[in-house]
Amino acid sequence: MSDVPETSKREEDEDNTPDTEDQSEDSSDDGEASGDTEMDFLRNLFSKTLGISGEKVLDELTLEGVASYIKSGKCKNIICMVGAGISTSAGIPDFRSPDTGLYSNLQKYNLPYPEAIFQIDYFKKHPEPFFALARELYPGQFKPTVCHYFIKMLKEKGLLKRCYSQNIDTLERVAGLESEELIEAHGTFYTSHCVSFMCRKEYSLDWMKVKIFSDEIPKCEKCNSLVKPDIVFFGENLPKRFFSSVAMDFPRCDLLIIMGTSLQVQPFAALVDRVSKSCPRLLINLEKTGGENPLLGMIGLGGGMDFDSAKAYRDVAHISTCDDGCLELADLLGWKVELEEVVKREHEKIDSKAQEEQANQSDGAAGKVEPANAESAKVYSGKAESGKTKAE
Numbered sequence: 602m603s604d605v606p607e608t609s610k611r612e613e614d615e616d617n618t619p620d621t622e623d624q625s626e627d628s629s630d631d632g633e634a635s636g637d638t639e640m641d642f643l644r645n646l647f648s649k650t651l652g653i654s655g656e657k658v659l660d661e662l663t664l665e666g667v668a669s670y671i672k673s674g675k676c677k678n679i680i681c682m683v684g685a686g687i688s689t690s691a692g693i694p695d696f697r698s699p700d701t702g703l704y705s706n707l708q709k710y711n712l713p714y715p716e717a718i719f720q721i722d723y724f725k726k727h728p729e730p731f732f733a734l735a736r737e738l739y740p741g742q743f744k745p746t747v748c749h750y751f752i753k754m755l756k757e758k759g760l761l762k763r764c765y766s767q768n769i770d771t772l773e774r775v776a777g778l779e780s781e782e783l784i785e786a787h788g789t790f791y792t793s794h795c796v797s798f799m800c801r802k803e804y805s806l807d808w809m810k811v812k813i814f815s816d817e818i819p820k821c822e823k824c825n826s827l828v829k830p831d832i833v834f835f836g837e838n839l840p841k842r843f844f845s846s847v848a849m850d851f852p853r854c855d856l857l858i859i860m861g862t863s864l865q866v867q868p869f870a871a872l873v874d875r876v877s878k879s880c881p882r883l884l885i886n887l888e889k890t891g892g893e894n895p896l897l898g899m900i901g902l903g904g905g906m907d908f909d910s911a912k913a914y915r916d917v918a919h920i921s922t923c924d925d926g927c928l929e930l931a932d933l934l935g936w937k938v939e940l941e942e943v944v945k946r947e948h949e950k951i952d953s954k955a956q957e958e959q960a961n962q963s964d965g966a967a968g969k970v971e972p973a974n975a976e977s978a979k980v981y982s983g984k985a986e987s988g989k990t991k992a993e
């Protein structure tokens with residue numbers, strides 16, 4: 602369950618990012634950040650219209666070129682931008698992928714229109730379809746991919762500025778990224794909150810999971826309002842931290858690595874243009890994506906990436922799965938063995954924990970068993986069709 606569909610939020614929100622709420626986190630940078638935004642915009646506008654181009658940083662526009670740049674020591678702040686493609690090898694369906702047939706599968710929920718299932722107003726009146734779908738798509742296990750561990754490795758090498766994720770599957774956290782290094786642009790299933798503004802009590806993923814699989818609409822234990830996972834619905838704002846962090850991080854980025862996203866959802870997609878003109882951008886994806894928007898290009902606001910034209914000087918497209926791309930890059934960096942070991946070790950840990958949990962469950966069968974594991978495994982293997990929806 603990665604990737605909530607695009608939100609209605611647009612970039613203008615950036616301007617009214619309230620200082621108050623973020624002050625605690627990034628007090629020193631905050632005032633500067635809003636000024637930066639404007640300056641970046643002007644700088645971009647001028648450099649684009651005047652035809653000033655960035656400096657060529659990479660020796661060659663290949664994965665090798667990127668690797669030797671990283672090894673040179675000049676590349677200190679790497680930003681990763683990731684989408685559903687980094688989680689598909691973990692067996693997590695992409696909401697937007699036509700293969701999952703998600704939207705065509707929604708008829709049984711009697712929605713007025715398919716997107717209503719992620720619409721906040723509809724959800725507050727009819728939460729059943731959303732939770733039925735959540736149960737249906739709930740991953741059998743949460744096992745991060747090679748790509749997730751590669752990002753974690755960037756962190757450990759002191760190279761990761763931040764990871765911007767469109768995914769809501771929490772795998773970055775499972776792989777070991779801390780809240781501070783992570784911007785979950787579309788929110789996360791990791792936490793849930795009571796929808797009542799007066800209450801806003803927080804609930805954990807474990808709590809939510811029990812509710813989801815017990816066929817029970819999650820209600821707040823304090824005030825009996827609905828409880829909703831912290832994923833961003835249509836009609837809801839992107840997390841404030843998204844906008845303030847973008848303004849701080851992107852101008853200081855030395856290398857942007859974009860993985861597993863088709864860059865079609867705003868405002869996420871536009872982030873590729875927020876780095877400096879000299880900052881190399883590496884795309885690891887199954888297809889080339891993120892090219893220039895022709896309309897904006899005409900008025901000099903261009904944007905988008907240029908992999909192949911005669912003027913290409915900083916964008917590298919590596920067409921492969923995210924896992925393969927990360928392994929190849931790790932190999933070029935001399936990290937491959939280390940990465941493979943981390944993946945093996947971490948996966949073993951997750952497996953043995955799952956086994957333990959299963960054992961505990963069968964031990965205390967009559968106790969407070971949550972059917973989660975067994976049930977989700979069934980759902981996972983395609984059983985979910987039985988459609989025990991309560992939607993009227």
Ligand SMILES: [Zn+2]
Nearest residue numbers: 795800821824
């Ligand atoms: Zn409440």
